[in-house]
Amino acid sequence: MKYFRPNSIDEYHELLVTLKETSMSILAGGTDLMPRWEPDKGLMPDVLIDIKKIDGLMGIRENEDEIIIGALTTIQDIKKSILMQNEFGSLSEAARQFAGVQIRHRATIGGNICNASPAGDILPGLYVHQANIQLIGPNGSRSIPISKFIIGPGKTMLEPGEIVSEIHLLRKGVKSLFYKLGLRQSMAIAVVNFAIAYQQDSNGAFTSLNIAAGSVAPTIVYLESFVDAIMSGVSLDEAIQHVDIDISPIDDIRATADYRSTALKNVLEYNFRHELHQGNE
Amino acid sequence: MANPLFRISLTINGQPVQADVPATLRLLDFLRYDLDLTGAKDVCGEGECGACTIFMDGKTVNSCLILAVEADGSELMTIEDLSHGKMLNEMQQAFVDYHSVQCGYCIPGMVLSGEQIIKDHGKPDRDTIREDLSGNICRCTGYQKIVDAIEFAADKR
Ligand SMILES: Cc1cc2nc3c(=O)[nH]c(=O)nc-3n(C[C@H](O)[C@H](O)[C@H](O)COP(=O)(O)OP(=O)(O)OC[C@H]3O[C@@H](n4cnc5c(N)ncnc54)[C@H](O)[C@@H]3O)c2cc1C
Numbered sequence: 255m256k257y258f259r260p261n262s263i264d265e266y267h268e269l270l271v272t273l274k275e276t277s278m279s280i281l282a283g284g285t286d287l288m289p290r291w292e293p294d295k296g297l298m299p300d301v302l303i304d305i306k307k308i309d310g311l312m313g314i315r316e317n318e319d320e321i322i323i324g325a326l327t328t329i330q331d332i333k334k335s336i337l338m339q340n341e342f343g344s345l346s347e348a349a350r351q352f353a354g355v356q357i358r359h360r361a362t363i364g365g366n367i368c369n370a371s372p373a374g375d376i377l378p379g380l381y382v383h384q385a386n387i388q389l390i391g392p393n394g395s396r397s398i399p400i401s402k403f404i405i406g407p408g409k410t411m412l413e414p415g416e417i418v419s420e421i422h423l424l425r426k427g428v429k430s431l432f433y434k435l436g437l438r439q440s441m442a443i444a445v446v447n448f449a450i451a452y453q454q455d456s457n458g459a460f461t462s463l464n465i466a467a468g469s470v471a472p473t474i475v476y477l478e479s480f481v482d483a484i485m486s487g488v489s490l491d492e493a494i495q496h497v498d499i500d501i502s503p504i505d506d507i508r509a510t511a512d513y514r515s516t517a518l519k520n521v522l523e524y525n526f527r528h529e530l531h532q533g534n535e
Numbered sequence: 536m537a538n539p540l541f542r543i544s545l546t547i548n549g550q551p552v553q554a555d556v557p558a559t560l561r562l563l564d565f566l567r568y569d570l571d572l573t574g575a576k577d578v579c580g581e582g583e584c585g586a587c588t589i590f591m592d593g594k595t596v597n598s599c600l601i602l603a604v605e606a607d608g609s610e611l612m613t614i615e616d617l618s619h620g621k622m623l624n625e626m627q628q629a630f631v632d633y634h635s636v637q638c639g640y641c642i643p644g645m646v647l648s649g650e651q652i653i654k655d656h657g658k659p660d661r662d663t664i665r666e667d668l669s670g671n672i673c674r675c676t677g678y679q680k681i682v683d684a685i686e687f688a689a690d691k692r
C-alpha cells in the first residue's frame with residue numbers, strides 16, 4: 255500500500271494526476287475507515303491519501319454573516335467551541351454526545367459528512383441549520399446544501415478528486431437542540447437522533463421550525479409533515495401522528511422499524527413538552 | 536507485490552525515533568512489537584475500549600485506529616513515560632492506593648484518560664470524570680474505584 259500526505263490542495267491535485275492505482279481512499283481521522291480495514295490481511299486500498307496536513311482546512315472562523323468550519327476540524331474542537339455552543343446548540347450538543355474523548359480527538363466533521371451514515375450525529379444539526387458544503391476539486395470549487403450533498407447511506411455528490419473543504423453556517427439567530435437515543439448513554443450509535451431549529455415569539459409560538467431526524471430513513475430526513483401540522487396549530491398529539499409520513503425506518507441489529515418509529519415519536523413529544531414548552535408538560 | 540516502506544521520524548516519550556515502516560502497520564503494533572512498549576494494550580482493535588490509549592501531540596487517542604505512518608512528525612507519550620522506572624506518578628499511585636486495579640488490562644488507558652481529564656477540567660466532579668472516561672471500558676472493577684483514584688489525583692495536583 256502506498257501512502258501520501260500532501261501539504262496543500264495544490265500538492266494534492268498534482269498528486270492525483272500522477273496516480274494510476276484504482277483503489278484509493280482519502281484519509282482524515284480514520285475513525286470510520288480503520289475499523290473497516292484489516293491491515294494484517296491486506297484488506298486496505300492500494301493508495302491512501304492522508305489529507306490531515308493540508309493547509310487551512312482546520313478550525314472554526316467567523317465573519318458577520320457566517321460561521322465557517324474547516325473540514326478537518328475535530329469533533330472535540332466543536333464540542334469545546336464557545337461560538338458553537340452559543341449559536342449552534344444542536345451541533346455543540348451532538349459533539350458532546352459523540353463517542354468518547356479519544357475518538358473525538360481524531361474524528362473530523364468532514365469525515366462525518368462524507369461517511370454519510372444515516373445515524374451520523376453531526377448531520378441533523380447541519381440539516382436544520384441548512385449548512386452549505388464547500389467542495390474543492392481539480393476544476394475549482396463549488397457549494398452544495400447538505401441535504402443535496404448526501405444522497406444515500408454512504409453516498410454523496412463528491413466527484414473523483416474532490417474533497418470537502420469547509421462547512422458554511424448562516425448566523426440567523428435561530429436556536430437549536432439535539433437529542434440522541436442510543437442503547438446506552440455514551441459510545442453508542444443512535445437508534446434515533448434529531449435536531450430541532452426554531453424561533454419562538456414571546457408567547458412561545460413558533461415563528462420558524464425545522465426538524466431533521468437520523469436513523470429513520472436511508473439519509474437524514476426533514477420531518478416536514480409533522481412541522482406543517484404543528485405550524486397549522488393542531489394539537490401536539492395529533493401532529494405527532496404525521497411523523498410516520500416523513501420517515502421510512504428499517505429493522506437492523508440495533509432496533510426494529512416499529513421501535514424506531516415509536517421511539518422517535520415519544521422522544522419528539524418529550525422534547526416538545528419539556529424543552530420547547532408546547533402542550534401540557 | 537512488495538509492500539513499500541516509509542521513513543517516519545517522531546518523538547516517543549521524549550526520545551527521537553526513526554523507522555522504516557509499511558503503511559499497513561498500525562501505530563499500536565509499531566509501539567508494541569517494534570519498540571517493545573507494551574503498556575498500550577490490544578483489545579478490541581476498533582476504537583471501542585480505550586485499552587490502546589496513548590497521548591499524541593498532547594491529546595489522548597486510540598493507537599489501534601492510527602497507522603504508524605500517520606504519526607510521522609508527531610510527539611507521542613505512552614504509559615511508560617509516566618513512571619520513571621518504578622517511581623509511579625501520583626495518578627498511578629492513587630490507582631494502587633484506591634485498589635482500582637483487578638486484571639489490569641484497561642489500566643494504562645484509564646490512567647492516561649485520567650491525565651487528560653485533569654488537563655481538561657482541573658478538579659472535575661465525579662460526573663465529569665465518568666463522562667470523560669466513557670471511551671475506556673473495564674470488565675472487572677465496576678469503575679467506582681477508578682473514579683475515586685482520578686478524583687484524588689486531581690485534588691492533589
Ligand atoms: C468507537 C467509535 C465511536 C463512534 N461514535 C460515533 C458517534 O457517536 N456518532 C457518530 O456520528 N459517529 C461515530 N463514529 C463514527 C466516526 O467517528 C465519525 O463518522 C467521524 O466523524 C468520521 O470522521 P473521520 O475524520 O475519522 O473520517 P475517516 O474515517 O477518515 O473518513 C470517513 C470517510 O469520509 C471520507 N472523507 C473524510 N474527510 C473527507 C474530506 N474532507 N473530503 C472528502 N472525503 C472525506 C473518507 O474518504 C472516508 O470515506 C464512531 C466511530 C468509532 C470507531
Ligand code: FES
Nearest residue numbers: 579580585587599
Ligand atoms: S484496542 Fe484500541 S480501543 Fe480497543
Ligand code: FES
Nearest residue numbers: 638639673674675
Ligand atoms: S481491571 Fe480488568 S479490565 Fe479493568
